[in-house]
Amino acid sequence: MRYKHLSGVALLALAGAASPVLAQSAPDAATPASAAGGDDEGSPIVVYGRGETRQVQTVTAVDIKAATPGTSPLKVLEKLPSVSVQSANALGTNEWSTRFSVRSFSQNQLGFTLDGVPLGDMSYGNFNGLHISRAIASENIGSSTLAQGSGALDTPSSSNLGGTVQFFSQTPTDDFGVDTQASYGSENAYRLFGRLNTGDLGGGVKAYVSGSWLDAPKWKGEGKQQAWSVNSKIVVPLGNSAKLTAFANYSDFKDDDYMDMSPALIQKYGWNWDYIRNDYKTALAIAKNLQSDLVNYSKYCANYAGYSQTICADDTYYNGYGLRKDFLAGASLTADLGSGLSLRISPYYHHNKGIGTWWTPYTPTPGGAALSIRSTSYKIARGGLTGALTYKIGTNELELGGWYESNKYTTARQFFPLADSTTSSIDNREWPQNPFYTQYKYNFKITTAQFFVQDTFQATDSLKINAGFKGLSVIVDNQYDPASQSSAAARDTSGRLKARDLFLPQAGVNYTFNPQVEAFLSYAENMRAFTTDPFMTNQAGFQAIKNTIKPETSKTVEGGLRFHLDHFEGSIAGYHVKFENRLLSVQPCAIIVGCATVLSNVGSVTTNGVELAGTYHLTRALSLYGSYSYTDARYDDDVLSGVLYPTKNKQVATVPAHLANAEIAYDDGVISGRIGANYQSKRYYTYTNDASVPGRVLVDVSLGYHFDAADGPLHNLEIQGNVTNLFDKKYIATLGENGLAFTDPGGTLQSMLVGAPRQASITLRKRF
Template identity: 40%
Template sequence: MLSKTMLLASAGSLALLAAPAVHAQAAADASSPADPAASAEQGEEIVIYGTGKVRQEQTINEAALDILPPGSSPLKAVARLPGVALQSSDPFGSYELGTRLSVRGFNQSQMGYTLDGVPLGDMFYNNHNGLHISRAIAAENIARVDVSQGAGSLAIASTSNLGGNLEFISRAPSQELGGEIAATYGMYDTVHLYGRIDSGELSTGTRISLSGVYHDADKWKGYGQQTDRKINGKIVQRIGAATLTGWLNYSLHKERNYADLSPATLDRIGYDLDFLRPDFDTAVRLSQISANQTASAAKRPLPFPTAGLVFPTPYTNVNDTYYDSGGVRSDYLGALTLAVPVTDWLAVSATYYHHDDKGSGGIYTPAVFSPDGFPLSVRTTEYGINRDGGIVNATATLGDHTLQAGYWHEDNDAITDRNYYAVSQSNRPDVTDFLANPFRSDFLTDLTTVTNQFYVSDSWRLSDALTIAGGFKGARVENGITTNAGTPFINGKIAARDWFQPQIGATYRTGGQEFFANYAENMRAYISSFRGPFGTTQVGFEAIRDVLKPETSRTIEAGWRFETGPVRGVLALYDVKFENRLLAAFSGANILGNPSILQNVGSVTSRGVEIAATYRASRAVSLIGSYSYNDSTYDDDTVNGAALVATKGVRTVDTPAHLAKGELNYDDGRFFGNFAGSYTSKRNVTYTGDVTVGGYVLFDAALGYRFPEGGPLAGFELQINAANLFDKKYIAALGSGQFFNTAASLNNTLQAGSPRQVFGTIRKRF
């Protein structure tokens, strides 16, 4: 606590010292678009409804990110959009293992994500081809997010976007010398520090920005912290008419996990159930009792006679909870882009990017004892990613036609290892560290992914009112695995390919009204992960390699964008067919690590409606609201091994039928604030729908003040944020320990939502 107080005091002192030195510069920049007060006076829209787009698409701008508690994931800002469901166990949406995003019934790993055009993979916690946006860049450095709920762009560098895409665009270095310092302190000993400096445009035509983040937050229950360290750098260089842009981002992310819950543990123990640390003795005793029960059932002598056979209240099972669990990720992500206007009708750009990741997720397990017989060990799943890629795009404007073509190639060499580390009374490894010297390895694997994708498109403006856009993309993704040691021993390759994935759409604009329609087909490639075709035995892999089909989707959507006086918004309808759904059939508790068999289990039909609108009552006051209804059901019963699971006609797991959101925003240049509420209806936990979690309503609020220009505190801001304002108890993320067929097979797989948390921020822009 003392060290955090000193950090906050230091940040505040730096801001105060900076005030007189930059006061004149701040006054000179008062009318700059980057100036927050000026932006407010210009009536900047928080949500932009995609005018001119042939598909359902919205843009979230920088103002929507600024109003969030500092340290929040950009996904928190996106969650205000229709059709987007976001749940997280923490108030920031940055705790990766407990955060789930779904759109129109598609889950997080079935969408596409990029940062400045660079692919982030499917953003799943078990890294294999990318990283989460919360690690890729500091949220304060994001300028906007373009969200497509349906088909997604042909040009996006993704092979997972069955259900749309999120494209994150970072802030460019400012044209003027300046920067920002911000310090946040809040409940559960939360400290968030952010600093940024912009060089302005130098005489060489160069602009540079450099920023850093220091973030620590105690868990709201249990033991431990969530920790983030980030450094982001970006440079823009003019080279004649061309522009060279380079950026490099570093992240060190540590998270101590929240325990997964089940309906049984919720009833018996409640929302506050978490991992046992620092209560080591109870964790040891639970493991000993479990071993005794196993021995007793086999009529063998008890290995730990003093522990007995009965679990201490309130526990009834060794898997109710464990001693500790957490993870660590270290990432370097960087890119170079050269954009060249070749002629007045042709522009080309080329991007090279590199990503290096090292990660580990660990848990204290009673399933494997340490070598000396101590009844616990630390089981880790360790990850590594080394990927390089290149993207080339060209745009030609020929009369009424805008032609585009592009190519994307990526080589990804990854590892996934399963190791065990010894535990004793005097040796308790930290699950948020990179550990060394395992006593056992279940498997050591090398994984490869080679991606080749292209697209061509044409946007044809037939008149001032009517535009037709169409094209197609093609992709081939080859996944390979080499097992260097361990069981199951599996080697081989599998490829997904579809060289023709068409998309065609149109917009028609008359007055302030615009109508759009779009048809698109997409394919999701296999993944080089044990969540994919490699999560089985060699025999199992050979059985599926030639018969497995990649997941595909067909999306039809149409809508109306309207603008009537102070009201603007969108109404959209969609029909989606999701085919060749892949499901891994597991057996036993997730911690046991049993192999699975991936199989195609039929299709899903999703139909729905989305409506969103902004009412600008004045330059200072705006109201934003949205409602979406989604009817997403399984078309087939599911075959799980030899068993038939009755899923036909059942709503898909973790898919709310109703989402309703509303917010009031105020910004007069000095005072600003936000009051937002959202409703999420009930969701299925099991594939058969015999276990559900109830719907809930959450409210967040923010209030701030900017000191006036010309005064001694010019450029300073104060901001207070409250997340879950009315302290609602609810279940947030589902499927943290996978999904299950029925209540009878259900294990711990629910995450409790964060209680009310309040944060205060002081910020200095100069």
Template identity: 35%
Template sequence: MITRQALTLSTVLSGVAMIPAFFPGLLSSPARAADTSGRTTEASSRAPHAAAAPKTARKAPAKKEVRISGHDEAITVFGHGSTRQMTSITHSMMLQSAPGTSPLKVLSQLPGVVYQSADPFGTYEYSSQIFMRGFSQSQLGFTLDDIPLGDQQFNNYNGLSVTRSIISDDVGGVDVSQGAGAIDVASTSNLGGAIQIHSLDPAHKRGGTVSQTFGSNSAMRTYVRLDSGDLNKTGTRFYVAYARTNMNLWKGGGYDYSDQVNAKIAQPLARGSSIKAFFDWSSTQQFDYQDMTMNYLHTVGPNLANYYPDYTAAYQAAQGIYRPALQKTNDPYDAAYYAGTANRVDYLGGLTLDENFTDRLNLKTTLYGHADTGYSTWTTPYMPSPNGAPLSQRIQTPEIARGGFQTALTYKIARHTINAGVWYEYGNFNESRYFTEAPVLGQGTLGNPTTGFPTSKVFAQPWQEAFSTNTFVFHLQDTYRITKTLTINAGFKSMIVNAGNSVPTQSLAINGTQIAQGRLEASNAFLPQVSANWRFLPHHELFFDVSHNMRSFPEDGYGTNVSATPWTSSQSAFQSTKNTLRPETDWVYEGGYRYTTPFLSALASLYRINFSNRLQLINSQSGINPITAVENVGGVTTNGAEASVTIRPVDGLSIYNSFSYAHSTYDQDVTTASGVQATRGNLVPNYPQFMYKGNITYRIGGFEVHVDGTYLSSRQLTYTNDLHVPGYFLANFEARYNFGNISVLKGLTASLNIYNLANKTYVSTTNELGNNFVNTGYNYFLMGAPRQFFGTVSAHF
């Protein structure tokens, strides 16, 4: 029997009933605040299940605004008026993907963005991987309603994955800065751009939404949202939403299962001010897809999977008795395991006061907190159990407890908009590794590893680590509107991140070395950014942006992940490098042109990135039990170009195309214990040089259909470029029909989504276990899902 955490509808409703008691009679209209990137945006008050409203300023210059109907939008909206390259995804655009699809997966249609996942929804976290202009997700910035979400790595230490932080149906929009995030984005990792997610506000009218999805691999997803509507004359309102997803893996045994609850309350205040609170609870259990190599792909094929639930096959493989198909591989011992799983429970909450003291002075303050518990499992043949079984279960238990605030004052005087603020966060990250006993064959099985932590069977604890981090960031910027057509934004931020760990428990017999412990500080008092926008003719504008960025040192336990964290190494390696390690930094230069009319939106940009102090994990053993150290291996230079165009030739039809090119190469060779590795001039792994994205959407009456396609060129798997995965073209299809109002149901809609329309066999994630310098035969990647079908029926009431 599979035990899964669930939440009943009665529990949700009882929670709804309690909310007004905690927020009695509060007050009035949506606030508007200056976006200090050089444009002005309306504070998040997007109505559910509708496209985002055109963005206006509180006192906009007298000019003709360009308005694009939400029904005619393509997958992207370009950042009209912004001083940097900005693109956006609206709620209506997300409806083109199957319900439950990760917002990051939808972003893969943007120029310069690559998103990979082994599952069709993009929610399998171990495989989730996003790149922008060559920067990986751990080098980007992510926020949700101004709440920092950390660097999005799988074993997150300072944040929460996007899919666990908000139900995709409750996303009102996503703003993406491909080049460099705004100075006031709450992130200590964004060497590259930033992704800012906005939740939908509660509706003013009482009602709700129900949605049911069925599909391939026994997929079932239920979504329910209840809106209170305005509860009083002041406009107090809230919603509660619940989503449950249950889907089997597309190959092998196991499943991806989650329960999630979102709640939000909004209270308008005087002078267009507001106070809003957001809450998220999620519980996730995921089985792993098996890591692939070129040898596995060519001998067994793309459907290679772990043994679960066949315990006998896994037990015999640990004894050297393999299935016939695996005997063809170069390493049948590692070609499959019993199972790997991830189990997480999270609580995330934020409270935002957006106070307009006058029409010139605004204060915006966000308080937030986040708690995460869970464990991951891997059934390993490398550690036998004390009872004589040739395998055991390795368990890791990451835990996060963090909280903080950010506050900023915005003051308008003459043609200046001055913005200054601080962000502080204190975080604890604890992690332990255990080995638990596996039963002897014939005396039981390991069963389902997601049913609970097997405390009674622990026989070894190699290590336990406790991290603490203090983050302080100050920013100051001025947006100067020199003329009605020329705007300059200039400012800087100062950052201090002090982090360190202690190791209360460690086993020399198992680890073979003393685990690294100590403190490091990443700081820089002056990280400047200058950007500008010039509307030199109606509909025509030029923009440029120059920024200097720094990334703090990432954290993780001993030998656990692929992030270049100094704490993954031994104590001796840590001591030998701690005084010479410097945080990663870069200079980002970009410039571009926009053309915006109701008929056509176009964007073209050029960029250059000079990346310094690149930290690299240096491995001296295989990927199973590596001995690692982190070294500064020099810099990377990236030159790139992007172009996008959306045409709306007739009402209801939009055609979008984008092209991007990036040449990202290493500046130096790297010296390791094995000698000099010839990396100078080689392409950075995992990111394609060429990309094409296309989307055609047509709407007539209640019917809408769209097809999107993406081409990625080949991606390198090694630093010396002696092995790569081939390029591919992937297409997706969606058709939706709105039947209108039927009885109490409003907007009854049926939709069909087809993922991987041509059933293409392709490689998705390519760096889940890190990249090797050369082709060793153990260069790992994950396969993308084959063609998948999903049907959805939804309605409002």
């Protein structure tokens, strides 16, 4: 809770021809999408990384289209090995609950880009980017490429300790056309989408503009997710040797959250317990009882009219929501300079305004209600440039490039008044105004600079070697804002942190035994730069760590085989990762001494794993897909936080050891259908592994029909039905949104969210 810490695969016969999709660099952001078949019916769904020296797989727009409209592109990646996706809503778009992890690395330790533009670490309340669900409408994504182990050297990311995800938008079509889509589903949810392609306007210039609207009530409690967006993209050839591609996207996102739960709360109230935003009267009464004795909590629990159980103060709250407005724009100029020399320059800009709220019973409004609204606000204004110069000579391809970003980020903790009335004086999705108290406000300037050098050497027709290194420097300057009303001596963490490593090497080998079998082996080192988290303590805490804290680092070795047979495509890989200087909020002293809770380095993690994935084509229309991964991730050290906790050799919390997917897909051009199952084993939610949540299997199905009419109203008309969690499984989805505990013998850690029950939708699509 913010109040505390704040399916399936179709034909893959085109895999060889589609291999350019998997190139580490994307000089033209439109190329991977089109090469992946993002705009073509019958294109491959999963593309295995033919020719790559690392573990790389791509999911195309065909897979996104088969999912429920509006589904997060992250959730579509769940079928790939070692990928775990958790969310409280069926679409995977509730940002407070959505968690994405790969090979035991969490979302904020991975890298994400859209058409080469960095999206930051996509964590909640992101300080240096935005979530992909806001960056672009899912219908406009042409392909998504996952590198499980390490991103390419040219990936603009300061957080990719583990893998990277590169999203590529669809290319505007050569022909004029209008795509429309309307969906309706469970809880009276609906979604509308439309896209206008201009076609060739002359000289190869083409563009599109789209709009989307989502109104999705929560599956339990009160509230909804509302979002609308406008996306646009243009391609402009500049003679025969250059091209300009640009996009501009805007989103307005409003999201009522789900109640954070614990095993004890689920046992007491059941799976459907939530915020009580339909009962302001009881929310006020709970606050008054709590405030009557904040020392001994004699009125902490009480009986309230309309409820069969005794309700304690932290069992529920009135409401919590998040609001976000984003504008994201980027461009890419590519040019062939002749004599084997080519250039790419890609500027971008992002502006964000956001807020997360919680109706707190702990701080009454002076002269008003027993409740107030506690908020954490965010503002981002960042701009940057990526670029690369490539020189091809003989069997070598040399590349030199870099990334620069300047980011101004502001965050504040404020409290807003509520009138002493029987209803909330602030609307449930309103931007609050005029705070009565500002606990803190920080102004950050974050400067990021990265360079890379690499060479790809085609030694023989069968052997390819690439090697290089990157350098990364991130400087975080923090200035405590005088508008803060808490004690400057206590909260002033003004200062600077630097994370710098100018030699982070990577090397890889790919050997093709024959057209059917290839092998790959790679090694990579990475560093995750400091975020703003080290500053979120008191002055004494920051002073204690500012000269000693180290950025997290990783060393990854991986290798495997890929198979490209007549009826089968697949891969098998193994890996070893050493993750060092792990950062965790701890009290780094004995309880008897007492000291501030700070972000500290607490040792290392060793991870070993195996990944398998494959597609078997029974017929041209019918295919089987499966994936399995085993992850053995363990802490290497015990941790001191008041007392010494025995975490050494314990499994990394929230990480399932076993993940598996199975899917049957059918598509003959008229009828399409899928049924897919996703399994994950139990997960620990404490560092000492004394508490866990059980594993689960979720089954999703989809069925579609494309009307085969030459003309008339049925021409280019499709109907599609989707059901998620077909068997209505009750399960815990997200773990650790409020942090994790070292131990939880009573099952009271209120830091997990219940997964969505069975949800159904029907969609109509029409192309004009």
